[in-house]
Amino acid sequence: MTTYDFTDRTAVVTGGSRGIGYATAHLLAASGANVFLTSRMAEAAEEAAAQITADLADTTGAGTVTGLAGHVAHPEAAAAVCAAAVEATGRLDILVNNAGTNPAYGPVADQDPALVAKVFEINSTSPLVWIRAALDAGLGAETTGSIVNIASIGALTMEDGIGVYNSSKAALLHLTKQLARELGPRARVNSVAPGVVRTRLSEALWKDHEDAAAATSPLGRIGEPADIADAVAFLAAPSSSWITGTNLVVDGGQLVGTSSISGK
Template sequence: MDLRLDGKVALITGASRGIGAAMAAEFVAAGAKVMISSRKEAALVETALAIESRFGESVGDAQVAVFEANAGNPEAAEACVSATIERFGRLDILVNNAATNPYMGKMIEIDLPRLDKTYDVNLRGAFVWAQQAWKQSMAEHGGNIINISSIGGLSVETSIGHYNVTKAALLHLTRSLAKELAPGVRVNALCPGLVKTDMARALWESGEDAISQMIPLHRLGEPEDIAHAALFLASDASSWITGTCIVVDGGMLL
């Protein structure tokens, strides 16, 4: 089946690099217009130019726009959703991808500012961006929300405990919203395993070969591995799927 997003508009948070940037490139290649968002405009512009120069000509009028927004800031969420609709005329797909770098260490010792920041971006953020997408467009026109969780939301890894608590809660938010917003809006999640991005660098850089041997498919994930699954969830090929999560981890959870 051809996975196309022609005529669709997507908004992706945390998309200046890593998994978010790979999803943006994949969506543009599939024919979508994409708003990419993160906290630093310069990085967003660089990413947008790279995507346009890679896919721009081959996909005709596909475009990428940028909007600087902290995913933990509700006013920024409202402004970014509004800017997306103003720029492209609609909003079909919201990807809640932004997350804070995990606090490494025993969860029981985490200080309240770090606990609050992780919660505000990873969980409350996804909730608020979904609310804005619903309020400003999806309640009337329907849509598709994809939340980027983690296999940490399905298992227990004590070194990044609080981050994983937010990722587990994000899965329940996904299920609850899916039931509440059906049939007009589908809501699903992706649970990546260990992917070679900046966020996870401390977990993989020093021991990539050894970690790869512990993964059934013998390699770490690339951002494109997650982007391919996101394209499936964003496309009509998954039109009978809502309220679930797809694990993309090379078999790591096994």
């Protein structure tokens, strides 16, 4: 992992008990941030925070990590988590909207409208709820705030089976750009679009056929949560202070594909 300087800055990371959220919380804390990670269940959030704290026990300059229950679909949870972060540290600088869901599979027209609404609630609307809560709690009051939304390369293409999920992430990309336009200069708003990453959410895309999944990328492997965490930290860092409204694709080249012409 790359290292950054987030000394004295405060970050909230939703869905931080595993996968990309966990790796992001770990990197931000290792780089000096005081991190508040969430999960639907308090126990999972607290266990993740304790594990990161133990991992960083000998890391000079590491920040603190706190695990809090916070269902991303509940506005009251968003308000409580953001308020707790400010109460504990006096500020809020970074919000990472990482939590997501993908329960709908199959042709879009065949999906239960209630299930489609749930996917959009978690993947598209909830980030907006947390952004509103973060702003109300004071994000961007001390320095320009940074908001990073976790999207997907599926938002940029067509794909069988997970069209509902991809559509919800496409909506998140549009919201990212619109919010960047509206919230500057108080806050920068960017997104990261991962390809196939070794997480529980995306297991169907790689588990039991990892070699085939890796072969679709010019770099010859699937992604790791740390790959995405690095991209999030880059966009959240003060050194990226003139970047907003941008979507950073991190997919090992999956979108460009591989060539039948050998260049090796």
